[in-house]
Amino acid sequence: MASPSPTPVDLSAAMVMAPSSPSDWLVVLPVAWCLLAGAILLMIRRRTELQAGLAIAALSLLALMDLALLSRVVADGPVTMTMGRWLPPFGISFTVDVLGAVFAFTSALVAVAAAVFARGDVDANGRRYGFYPFLMLLMGGVSGAFLTGDVFNLYVWFEVLLISSFGLLVLGSTREQIDGATKYAFLNLVATTLFLITTAYLYGLFGTLNMADIAVKAPALRGTAPLMTLTTLYLLAFGMKAAAFPVNFWLPASYHTPKLVVSALFGGLLTKVGVYALLRTQIMLFPLERGELATLIAIVAALTMLLGVLGALAQNDQRRAVGFLVVSGIGVMMAGLALGNPGGLSGAVLYGVHSMVVMAGLYFAVGLGARVSGTFLLSDGGGIHAARAGLSFVTLALLLSVAGLPPFSGLWPKVMLVRAALEAGAGWLAAAILVTGLLTLVAAGRVFALAHWRPAQIEAPRAAARAGDRGALASLVVLTALSVVFGLWPEPVIALAQKAAAGLLDPSAYILSVFPGEVPQ
């Protein structure tokens, strides 16, 4: 049947003719690598003794890839690779800018630390049920979400990370886990479905799903199309994923139930993916509409940070208290989104990087502390300082970092956000950030005083030293050291965050990387 076409077809009008340069493959490599490594680990999941080493090696390689990608993006600007040779917007584009690369690299670092920590936290049974494959697939979803340049593709990566997170959440199947997972699963189903509904409307209005194409076409559609509806729906959908008040209740219901390393991964990474998607849609795609919503976002931000930390103050279980501190941090990042000026946005990006590292570290610290004192409860806790002064010291450093005290990493994003809020004339938002900092210090100080400083209240079970204890401590120390280094020498990271914020506010370089020639109108 295949007869030669009588009309000559100019393929270059629709397809990429030049082969991708090898260095462009770096754009999709983190995702492809995670999925491949996850598949390999799934095939050998009965060889539990091999899993940890392979996963740590694979994730370290992922961190190296993300680092290479980050240095490339910082040097040359955004990089795009479009799948299947179709020219954008017809093919699915992966577009990496500084924002995506910074978050991808930080998340890979946290994942390496988690894989090391898991050696002592996940037993052979948990490995046989696929902890490490789930971890790799989760990282595939997280990396994909940070690197993609297509809205529907972003939805797919959200689902990949969500379904992997279900697997991690119920690993062990205790009653608490089943209960927490039920709430997590149903409420996240609603959130991703809202995301999909909004994407359907977006496609109906724009006829395209490529983010750069949407950013180009939005100004022309502004007069006629209900872009405000899209922006508000995205705010709700991603606000729910990021656990912003009043749609945050799935987080404190579930994040304390799984194994600690899983809590650390979730608290460190997953909510930040929601914040990333908020930044991407609200700032890059619909900046004017976000301006209209700024007051609403600011109120949501203030309520999230204050109610988050008040929730942390009301908890007796340290894991639940840390879960509420994660929520409170989301509020601080939303404050940057509400301000929408360069200072506020770079503060939000910086806080995201800080929060990924420190929240994961804090869960590790709580877990290691509970191994010493035998309990997560503040009412029964105590004696960690007497037994393990070094561990106690590291935990204190992390607690102070969360509260935003110098010389730790929490200080700088809060300084930038408070200054940006004052510049924008939103003194009350600055006050909310500062009051939150004070209350966080109270909550953190109480955790230290009750669980670490005071004498032991109960007879701690003499736990045999577990395999991987030293590795777990090392990953905790490395995360804390990152926080200290970044607190003492913040310039490089601040410069990156400012670059990321500038790329969001003026996406012309992003658009140029997707459409190198003529921009379609």
Next chain:
Amino acid sequence: MEFLFALLVGALFTVSVYLFLSRHLIRILMGAAILGNAVNLLIFTTGRVTREVPPIIAPDLPTLEVAAANPLPQALILTAIVISFSFFAFLLVLGYRAFEELKTDDTEEMRVAEPVDDPAPPLGY
């Protein structure tokens, strides 16, 4: 045609939200199943309901001559169906396990992870 589809999508969303508001897990599960279908139909409708002509260019023509079906929403729906199916399969098993472990399908009584009588943290040493 789009108008009728919009009404149908609205009706499906209404039913699914109503079921989601129930306290019983089994009704929420049914709501989740309907929600997935409602969204798929929504994607189909926002892609515009066009004639059932396959978008294939005849060999002797440079472009499509008649208005043809839009293949992209169908690709999106196919992806969404696969995802919502796997999601729903997981939720079914999770709901069943929750009923087995917690001996209830009433979400108000599912307080194992967040106990009602959780004590407040101590106020001092």
